[in-house]
Amino acid sequence: MMSKDAKIFIAGYEGMIGTALVRCLKTTGFNNLITISSSLLDLTNQSEVHKFFLQEVPEYVFLAPIKEGGILTNTNYPAELIYINLQIQSNLIHFSWEAKVKKLLFLGSSCIYPKFCPQPMKEKALLTGPMEPTNEAYAIAKIAGIKMCQAYNKQYNTNFISVIPTNIYGPYDNFDLKTSHVIPGLIRKFHQAKTRKDRQVIIWGTGNPRREFLFVDDFTNACIFLMNNNYNQSEMINVGYGKDVSIKELALKIKEITGFNGELIFDNTKPDGMPNKLLDISKINKLGWSAKTDLKKGLKKTYTWFKEIERLK
């Protein structure tokens, strides 16, 4: 168990998952959290990160996503994604070892699995086939992070675990139409269309790809569960909701929640990405963890948060 006054560093606390991790750790009673803005500490900079670890000496490290995005971000910015992620994770994993961090949690992504991976995707399917080209650069960086944690565990006897999240959504997500993932993107599109009384909303791709979505508070709850000594293995572990929906079904749910009355248009010139992405979560289920928030409830909470942010603008 992490003690309540353990010094915990949350890298990437400014993103959706990092914000939720801090929230969840605080409400669980952890009172010695370290967060530092990216404007004060550039995590891609080796000497800055080295200095930071020498000064702070954290006991636990959560490596939340810092540079990532939806299907268009992956298509348009592969160089930035691979460079920044490789730099940040190399610095954090290496200096965590040097600072004798007790346990580190590295976050992968479900896009690391092969494009035509049998569903649901088991942890051992990693590197059994070619990846989906739209997210290959990001996926390769994430795979390198997982392998790096395993190498450090093997050579230095560290306790660095890798968690593979399914598609996560919730408050503080990125709602920018060009760089977001599908849920925040569609929430904004449907909300705008309703407000402007548009007749149509454009959905990218065919609507056929299937995705699994997990509400962010459930996910961070799983991360803390795993860090609290429920999991100490080098092999990565999947965290998901357990069920998937098609993008069309998702769009219809968001249409209902936002109260939009018009029609859906599918834009086939935009990529579908992976045909299916459902994680096999039997491993974490066996440890005694499962998700609590169903998609409808999670979408409603996310939409309520989004409307409030728009109102305050």
Ligand code: GDP
């Ligand atoms: P992925 O899970 O890595 O493919 O990333 P996304 O969450 O960005 O996209 C999931 C699926 O939703 C893809 O098939 C997209 O083409 C589709 N999609 C439909 N409309 C949108 C949209 O407005 N934004 C995004 N990001 N994806 C969309």
